[in-house]
Amino acid sequence: MSTYAQKKGFGATLWDFLTTVDHKKIAILYLIAGGFFFLVGGLEAIFIRIQLAVPNNDFVSAGLFNEIITMHGTTMIFLAAMPLVFAFMNAVMPLQIGARDVAFPFVNALGFWLFFFGGIFLNLSWFLGGAPDAGWTSYASLALHSKGHGVDFYILGLQISGIGTLIGGINFLVTIINMRAPGMTYMRMPLFTWTTFVTSALILFAFPPLTVGLVLMMFDRLFGANFFDVTLGGNTVIWEHLFWIFGHPEVYILILPAFGIFSEIFPIFSRKRLFGYSSMVFATVLIGFLGFMVWAHHMFTTGLGPVANAIFAVATMAIGVPTGIKIFNWLLTMWGGSVKFTTPMHWAMAFIPSFLAGGVTGVMLASAAADYQYHDTYFVVAHFHYVIVGGVVFAVFAGTHLYWPKMFGTMLNETLGKITFWLFFIGFHLTFFIQHFLGLWGMPRRVFTYLPGQGFDSANMVSSIGAAFMGLGVIVMLYNIIVTSVKNVKVGNDPWGDGRTLEWAIPSPPPFYNFKQLPLVRGLDAYWLEKMDGKKGMTPAEPLGDIHMPNSSFLPFMMALGLFIAAFGAMYHVNDKAWALPVMIIGLLVTFGSMFLRSVKDDHGFHIHKEDLMDDDDKGVKA
């Protein structure tokens, strides 16, 4: 049905997206919402660099600066990087395993709307008395000290969007376990699917600690509890543990799908199967596992003592091993290949040195005794931007170019794509490389200004100039998207010509049921195998028959909206506003009412009949 959507009016299209349970449309929603928040977070980053370009600057005030850095971090991690990664998982993973949708399409839509309303709630803080200002880590003593409702927006907004992420992760897990096409064994799954799988497992175990921390903080700030109030027997270090038990796996939640995207790009554009596939899978699982063993390296200076610091230092270094395995496997994938430098490949190539730089500073940071110097300085800022921008953001750009034709049926302009790449790549290194040195020269992070005469002036100016280049790169990218969408030149199943996995075996964009007949998978790189055997498409694993599809529903939107309304009630309840409690009750009624409706109303979905599918043949839809 997605192919018909463009013929509808705007209202009908909007309603279609508000009620959709189709993983491909939800992917587009994630891409749009994540892209929007990426621009918001990017704008905040530009403000930060303007403020820090010269010493003693007063572009923004000290308090506002703290709000900007807090929102920059929170927005980029929770509202930009995660949903953008989720966009690709939704768009590609079900296609890669030969499924017609995710296991729970309704829950998939609910996950998106929860994330979306959580993000909107968090950002409304700008217009309702001030954004959170305690850093994206929101350490408890400062968060409790913070006046106004900023931190409340953080707690409630993240709580709502966190539920969305958690159920999204569970959904992906179930999908990958249960819905693989015939012949798609675990060790034949494309690496992006593998990383989605491991990431989803990380989400399942990492988000509950965050939820617990946020609930405790919520009770402290809104309902008079004292979990983190030291004078009343609370403990603030507990917050640090809870946050980082979530926070460290979180960065792997972001980087593993990025690894997955690059593990698709290198084989496609080298025309060569992924080198050391099984060790790549093993390394992915190992990184996911070790990711839970190292959270205290964010707390080396908290004073946990030498035993804890030494153990966590060695554990952290250990992560360097599987990551190194991956880097060399990617290099050897290209070795002996026939490498074509398309835009996605530009990003993938640039990822290797950039991420490597972030990785080696990661090992340096793991050395606990030396970390006492790096910790909370611009060295750390440089490190995590090298891994998150050089890894995740590069992957998002690469994935956008790679999967744009699969998601929208048209190719982004390659020349503009390469211009974006060079602007962003140069800007990125200009901005962040020098920050390693700023940190070593003694500049702490999260400072709203610095005094002249400390040797920080020119380096900060260089860094700010770099940020401008990155901004230009993103603008060219937006222009590219607009131009491409207006031209809308349609492409076929396999627009890059060298697709290896199942998603390239079906039309771009795929029909709403994905596969008319589920494909038979004969090995790794299933579509490539068929192509090499001289076949045009996949061998079907089942006779043509009726396909069972889920109905669209407006209930996910309503469930999320209810929590969004209730959050306002919970927050303003503190101010003894008379309307707060009723609003909270109404909001919860909307949510639970929708859930009740969903439970009592039988929704059996519908069937696409065999005859209608046969008609589709004329349009070139192949299973």
Added chain:
Amino acid sequence: MKRLAKWRLISLFSILALVLSGCGEPYLSTLKPAGEVAKMQYDLMKLSTLIMVGVIIVVAIIFILILVRFKRKDDRIPKQVEGSHKLEIIWTVVPILLLLILAVPTVAATFKLADVSPMDKKNTKAIVINVRSHLYWWDFEYPGQKIVTSQDLVVPTNEKVYFNLKSTDVKHSFWIPAVGGKLDTNTDNINKFWLEFDDKQANEAGNLFYGKCAELCGPSHALMDFKVKAISRDKFDDWVASMQNVKEPAKAQGTVAAQGQEIFNQSCIGCHAVTPSNKMPETARLAPNLSDFGNRTRVAGVLDHNKEELKNWIRNPETYKPGNMMTGKYPEMSEEQLNALSEYLMGLKVQK
């Protein structure tokens, strides 16, 4: 892609230029270590950088060879290689060995830096300093010497100085970059560590190191600087003796200053002490101790140390340190009162 190689080369040169020219300021930079702790940490930095540069070179060589050799020229389908056990074992085992080379000294240094046993001995001769961090200022108490000072930490060189760190409001972090890594001042517990200040390096840095707060603590986090006067043990002992000599608030010299002292006694003394003895419990020390204010190097940690800036500060602290705890705690002062007050405060010196 040749442009990429060129760009790499340029960045390599700029790195070299940076390394050669810029190691930062001697009073602030971790790359100019001025004490045993910073030196140990600097050695670890060098070791880890060396190992990592080795890894980078290996990757760079393979990377460049790929760029040069495997660009698509024809439509051939390359051989599909599954993997290589030999290679995979090599790039698993070699990194493990490299990491062990780094892990051993890391663990050793971590334990060495945490060894504060001398400060817990009874009748210890070691200098112990209780650091208490407050919203945007630092309180330094010398329990053995029974004196208190603020903002400008005074320490003897060439011996281990031990610190008890705690915060009274929100979490901060105590950091003297040139002398050693930081340790957080938690609200929950006391953290302990030691630093050593090298005499020669201290001289090069003008005997004054810059200290920083390294943990986000509110709007004025960036302005929570302090200074460290590192002086020889003899001079330190002199200073301690002079501090101990001040038993009651020093009498102001001259009529203007006397007037200032009167204003101070009416409006300021509720929070600011002008005697260095530590009879008050730490929670009652609401504001920096001003006994030795005349010898400070900065007003409020960030402004130049002169009467004009002092008057500016008292006139409106909020413009200089947003979110501070001083604003609004005292009546507005006339220009004349400000003059008198700053005259008095600038005269507060335990050593002339």
